[in-house]
Amino acid sequence: MGSGESTTRKVSFGVDDEDRVRILRGVKLSEDVLQRMRGVANIAPDRTNIHYMYGSRYEQQQKLLKEEWAKMAQREMEAAKEEMAKATSRERQQxxxxxxxxxQLVQHLQKKDSQLKALDAFYKEQLAQLEKRKQRYKNDSFFTPSLLFLVFCRPRNTEAVCAGLQAQILSCYRDxxxxxxxxxxxxxxYMQCINAAKKVRAFSIYGYTLVINS
Known part of the structure; x- marks a missing residue:
């Protein structure tokens, strides 16, 4: 080394299981260099492991999110189907x-119409009966005053005509x-009996003229 010329020497080294440097051939490296070499050697694997770890975790999270979204979509679809079924059922029931x-309304109207028709027929029948009674009353009003005159105001010297019918008429009017x-x-x-007597007499009472054959 004291000659002033630098020579290049090739060295090779390795580390054992405890990260201790083993010199295979050449010179021994300083401790500082060895520490830096150990740091460089340790950094690369750590970064690789970190990337792998985060990549695996990201993929796992993505998978979990997809599964959760699928479950939520399934639940929403089932809820929508159930709600649609309920709405359809309500609509059918309505x-x-x-x-x-x-x-029921049609039946009620039909029943009401039948009742009105029956009531109309009843009123028509009542009107017809009233009309008949009115006519009978008119006919009877002609006979009543005339007959009462004949019964109570007959001549004293004349024998009573149709005495039996006279008694019946008086009894009937009293009752x-x-x-x-x-x-x-x-x-x-009684009128027929009087007419059969073939004797003619005229009486005027209450504006009526009664002709009796005697």
């Missing part, structure tokens, strides 16, 4: 209720003061 209400129509048949028979 349709059935509307149809039932419409049917049916408010329902004189019941005596109308007797009145007709």
């Amino acid at each position: 349709t059935r209720l509307e149809a039932e209400r419409t049917k 049916n003061k408010d329902q004189t129509l019941k005596c109308s048949d007797l009145a007709k028979e």
